[in-house]
Amino acid sequence: MMNTATRQKIVMTALEMFFVKGYNSTSIADILSRSQVHSGSLYHFFPGKQDLLVAVLEFYRDGIKENLLDIAWGQVDDPIEKIFALLGGYRTGLLMSDFAHGCPIGNLALELSEPDPRIRDLIQLNFENWIEAVEHCLDEAANRLPGDTDRHALAEFILTTMEGAIMQARTARDIGVFDRNVAVLRSHIDILTEKASAHT
Amino acid sequence: MMNTATRQKIVMTALEMFFVKGYNSTSIADILSRSQVHSGSLYHFFPGKQDLLVAVLEFYRDGIKENLLDIAWGQVDDPIEKIFALLGGYRTGLLMSDFAHGCPIGNLALELSEPDPRIRDLIQLNFENWIEAVEHCLDEAANRLPGDTDRHALAEFILTTMEGAIMQARTARDIGVFDRNVAVLRSHIDILTEKASAHT
DNA sequence: GCAGAAGTTGATTGATCAATCAAGAGAAAA
DNA sequence: TTTTCTCTTGATTGATCAATCAACTTCTGC
Numbered sequence: 115m116m117n118t119a120t121r122q123k124i125v126m127t128a129l130e131m132f133f134v135k136g137y138n139s140t141s142i143a144d145i146l147s148r149s150q151v152h153s154g155s156l157y158h159f160f161p162g163k164q165d166l167l168v169a170v171l172e173f174y175r176d177g178i179k180e181n182l183l184d185i186a187w188g189q190v191d192d193p194i195e196k197i198f199a200l201l202g203g204y205r206t207g208l209l210m211s212d213f214a215h216g217c218p219i220g221n222l223a224l225e226l227s228e229p230d231p232r233i234r235d236l237i238q239l240n241f242e243n244w245i246e247a248v249e250h251c252l253d254e255a256a257n258r259l260p261g262d263t264d265r266h267a268l269a270e271f272i273l274t275t276m277e278g279a280i281m282q283a284r285t286a287r288d289i290g291v292f293d294r295n296v297a298v299l300r301s302h303i304d305i306l307t308e309k310a311s312a313h314t
Numbered sequence: 315m316m317n318t319a320t321r322q323k324i325v326m327t328a329l330e331m332f333f334v335k336g337y338n339s340t341s342i343a344d345i346l347s348r349s350q351v352h353s354g355s356l357y358h359f360f361p362g363k364q365d366l367l368v369a370v371l372e373f374y375r376d377g378i379k380e381n382l383l384d385i386a387w388g389q390v391d392d393p394i395e396k397i398f399a400l401l402g403g404y405r406t407g408l409l410m411s412d413f414a415h416g417c418p419i420g421n422l423a424l425e426l427s428e429p430d431p432r433i434r435d436l437i438q439l440n441f442e443n444w445i446e447a448v449e450h451c452l453d454e455a456a457n458r459l460p461g462d463t464d465r466h467a468l469a470e471f472i473l474t475t476m477e478g479a480i481m482q483a484r485t486a487r488d489i490g491v492f493d494r495n496v497a498v499l500r501s502h503i504d505i506l507t508e509k510a511s512a513h514t
Numbered sequence: 515g516c517a518g519a520a521g522t523t524g525a526t527t528g529a530t531c532a533a534t535c536a537a538g539a540g541a542a543a544a
Numbered sequence: 545t546t547t548t549c550t551c552t553t554g555a556t557t558g559a560t561c562a563a564t565c566a567a568c569t570t571c572t573g574c
Contacts, residue, residue: 141531141532142532143530143531143532153532154534157534162533163532
């Protein structure tokens, strides 16, 4: 796959606009005017709007480590604190954007009810990568959790908490909802670690 | 507010289409052809598309008890089981619609990032009513929970779990994700009730 | 029965949408 | 230099969008 400067500019612009305004509400004309590119160039690289979304999701998938995990985990070593640092990254995103940025993938997941299979698979893959990263943290902390803990299910549940907490915080425009949700999750994980340490 | 047969037919059709296809992806023409109503009649009752959405959200708000809670709780007395019966209702909706129906309000909440204040307030109100209903269940079961339980925060967390679980289940088209999420929530609440009973 | 209000019809409007395409510029290979 | 391929330009297309409106019918109060 070629990657000229123009192509990259289009993908970066589309990424931001799809994630803030949503896919359907972002017009090709929006992307063209924002990125200072003409329609012919866009359609030279992408057969249609859907293919542009595919490129955006592939770009996001390939950048999850550098652009999300490494930033959130720069200062953190403890695997369980890494999980909450990740959630804290989304908290910061909410506050800094005045609740405009939530979870890019979550927005698309609900907006595109009957999407192109390529798109559904990429959304699913982005979820799976996120879950896998959290699950890896839980694996690192396995000795602090009860032996029968289903760590994959717990990682899925942490994604669930993040997505639901963002949804409610954005609607209420109140970070308190987000914080209370994370606090309940924290208490659940605290209980698990206490249980595990009591059994040793 | 008047409520002719035509007006109601429009609201019911819009309700279903907004909730399945989303607001932006549902055109007025879609609603007109499905409801067998002509555009002049629609615009006689509603100044614009946004006002139709307002009417839909008001209708949903007013019907939450009869159309959601009473149905889910018909056979259930135990307050904690009522909560899981409510979640089971969404599970059934997912399965029966082949993952087309999720949570109507959740979809709109993420789709409309910068909505009309009336619309944002109505979405928020629908969330609050749902949380309040769950919180009332928790209040009924207060003696089975630890004394320091923040029941409002826990009710918010249950909404979070429901929304996040639906999002993931729809994306994966797999009810297993939903079930695992609910199982983790169930284990959390079980731990709380065990804790409370140990202290008496 | 009559007048005015409420509701209906459906062709039509202008805006905006995604997408097209012919013409040409620029770079690279021969 | 000539040829070939990649990339850019921007006017244009037809489809679809939300919304309008004047003419018409039905209902309601008197």
